[in-house]
Amino acid sequence: MRPQRFDIAIIGSGFAGSLLAMIARRLGRSVVLLEKGSHPRIVIGESSTPLANLLLEELVDRYDLPQLRPFCKWGSWQKAYPEVACGLKRGFTFYHHDLDRPAPAVHDRERQLLVAASPADEIADTHWYRADVDAHFVSSAVDCGVTYLDHVQLDSPEFDRDVVRLSGRRGREPVTFEADFVVDASGPRGFLHSSLPLTERDLPGYPRTHALYSHFRGVERLGGEDGAPYPVDDAAVHHVFDRGWIWVLRFNNGVTSAGVAATEELAGELRLSEGAPAWQRLIAALPDLRRQFAHAQPLYEFRYIPNLSFRSGQITGERWALLPSAAGFVDPLLSTGFPLTLFGIERLAQLMETGKLHDPGALSMYAEQTDQDLLATAHLTAALYSSMNDFQTFTARTMLYFAAASYSESARRLGNAHLAPGFLLRKHLVFSRRMRELAEAPPDANLAQEIREGIQPFNVAGLSNPARRNWYPALAEDLIESAHKLGATEDEVVAMLKRCGFNAPQPVLQ
Numbered sequence: 001m002r003p004q005r006f007d008i009a010i011i012g013s014g015f016a017g018s019l020l021a022m023i024a025r026r027l028g029r030s031v032v033l034l035e036k037g038s039h040p041r042i043v044i045g046e047s048s049t050p051l052a053n054l055l056l057e058e059l060v061d062r063y064d065l066p067q068l069r070p071f072c073k074w075g076s077w078q079k080a081y082p083e084v085a086c087g088l089k090r091g092f093t094f095y096h097h098d099l100d101r102p103a104p105a106v107h108d109r110e111r112q113l114l115v116a117a118s119p120a121d122e123i124a125d126t127h128w129y130r131a132d133v134d135a136h137f138v139s140s141a142v143d144c145g146v147t148y149l150d151h152v153q154l155d156s157p158e159f160d161r162d163v164v165r166l167s168g169r170r171g172r173e174p175v176t177f178e179a180d181f182v183v184d185a186s187g188p189r190g191f192l193h194s195s196l197p198l199t200e201r202d203l204p205g206y207p208r209t210h211a212l213y214s215h216f217r218g219v220e221r222l223g224g225e226d227g228a229p230y231p232v233d234d235a236a237v238h239h240v241f242d243r244g245w246i247w248v249l250r251f252n253n254g255v256t257s258a259g260v261a262a263t264e265e266l267a268g269e270l271r272l273s274e275g276a277p278a279w280q281r282l283i284a285a286l287p288d289l290r291r292q293f294a295h296a297q298p299l300y301e302f303r304y305i306p307n308l309s310f311r312s313g314q315i316t317g318e319r320w321a322l323l324p325s326a327a328g329f330v331d332p333l334l335s336t337g338f339p340l341t342l343f344g345i346e347r348l349a350q351l352m353e354t355g356k357l358h359d360p361g362a363l364s365m366y367a368e369q370t371d372q373d374l375l376a377t378a379h380l381t382a383a384l385y386s387s388m389n390d391f392q393t394f395t396a397r398t399m400l401y402f403a404a405a406s407y408s409e410s411a412r413r414l415g416n417a418h419l420a421p422g423f424l425l426r427k428h429l430v431f432s433r434r435m436r437e438l439a440e441a442p443p444d445a446n447l448a449q450e451i452r453e454g455i456q457p458f459n460v461a462g463l464s465n466p467a468r469r470n471w472y473p474a475l476a477e478d479l480i481e482s483a484h485k486l487g488a489t490e491d492e493v494v495a496m497l498k499r500c501g502f503n504a505p506q507p508v509l510q
């Protein structure tokens with residue numbers, strides 16, 4: 001019997017594979033989505049950002065996927081899909097710790113950085129409880145007419161002149177599919193990377209990092225100080241220390257995701273590869289976390305990732321492409337995985353839409369952009385890793401990220417996406433050059449001031465303002481005052497804020 005033939009085969013049914021599959025269907029392509037496991041399943045990578053949510057919103061609007069639009073904000077998600085678990089993310093919370101001299105950080109304003117991403121819960125970002133979200137996306141893909149098969153173990157693909165043949169087994173049954181084009185959405189060192197096989201490339205200047213994580217029940221809230229820009233636990237919470245950091249993300253189903261990422265050197269000192277005992281030792285050493293995790297129970301055995309960062313030597317070829325999440329990864333410190341992946345989906349969708357999926361020039365442009373986005377992320381993340389022992393420098397450098405991200409989001413929301421080219425504005429000649437210089441600038445007493453001046457033309461969120469003492473609420477007035485930087489009038493910014501539901505009362509700062 002002749003194998004079934006599809007326009008597009010997508011390997012891996014995380015949210016990204018399913019989303020691209022739905023878009024391809026909307027563009028009239030036949031699609032097979034092949035998954036080696038099954039849903040629901042445990043998967044890490046959960047925290048969204050304003051830019052990620054906006055990219056998702058743009059994709060679902062452009063490709064007529066209204067069923068996914070509620071996932072772009074906490075409020076609409078709660079109304080439309082209360083059964084799909086998620087967490088409330090009002091911002092980025094950072095605390096600084098010294099592993100040699102541990103002391104509580106939660107009530108010490110000098111050792112914290114709170115950057116709000118939204119003024120109110122209704123329009124806030126979310127942590128995606130991926131077991132639920134990915135299962136939902138797959139079933140939505142099936143509703144869109146995607147042919148979905150789980151438990152598929154694929155052998156190496158065969159590339160003929162006009163077709164890609166994918167063979168393997170599903171249980172005991174041999175299976176074969178033919179496709180015009182294959183997209184690999186199977187994550188780092190995934191299907192095509194290992195089966196073709198592809199080489200790995202260095203991430204220049206980037207430290208090797210390791211991670212250890214689980215999901216827990218019974219994690220207490222940290223609680224914070226009165227007057228903070230948002231409840232500190234309703235955020236992506238980062239506990240930073242020399243050469244490493246811990247993340248804590250709370251979901252509305254009583255589950256909390258937590259883990260540690262550390263340089264190879266620190267991972268060795270902490271003996272992270274031992275799993276649970278290493279986690280317990282680390283938590284016991286940090287008073288805030290010891291209190292928070294006193295009654296916490298991991299839901300499954302700790303998972304250890306020995307080498308987090310990854311950069312594929314090749315990203316596209318004739319009849320195939322890796323999604324950004326299969327082409328590389330650095331570290332979750334700045335929640336960059338979702339936006340990088342969504343930018344890649346946007347680029348591939350455009351190639352499908354314009355009939356250029358088989359155009360070698362267009363494919364190599366996709367590869368180049370995917371790689372450059374990764375390198376820009378790696379450069380900034382490496383600078384942050386190198387300053388984790390010095391919170392003032394770390395905080396000053398994070399402003400480069402927050403300035404680029406908030407500027408990009410605002411410009412796009414105002415219809416001025418051309419002002420914010422590339423992830424982290426990496427294609428903006430002025431900003432990208434300054435970003436590179438400032439990320440590499442020595443950590444001296446002038447750095448914060450230099451960064452404040454460097455980001456000034458792009459600073460639409462009152463960032464780097466010493467008077468705010470590391471608490472940055474989401475204030476409408478900051479955006480309105482910055483209208484000219486965004487190529488807009490104040491009235492246009494006010495109208496944009498209204499469209500986004502940005503009309504909640506502002507917090508009072510102390």
Ligand SMILES: Cc1cc2nc3c(=O)[nH]c(=O)nc-3n(C[C@H](O)[C@H](O)[C@H](O)COP(=O)(O)OP(=O)(O)OC[C@H]3O[C@@H](n4cnc5c(N)ncnc54)[C@H](O)[C@@H]3O)c2cc1C
Pocket residue numbers: 011012013014015016017034035036037043044045046047048152154185186187188190191211213259305308323325326332335336337338339341
């Ligand atoms: C520790 C950690 C924390 C992270 N935290 C964040 C965060 O907070 N925010 C953020 O934006 N990003 C984060 N990321 C990145 C994020 O995980 C990815 O960007 C995101 O998961 C990409 O989704 P995806 O659907 O492409 O891939 P995945 O979620 O990795 O899904 C890949 C799918 O492919 C399947 N698969 C694998 N191999 C095969 C095969 N051979 N055949 C068929 N199927 C296969 C897998 O079973 C899986 O279902 C984190 C990553 C790590 C490692």
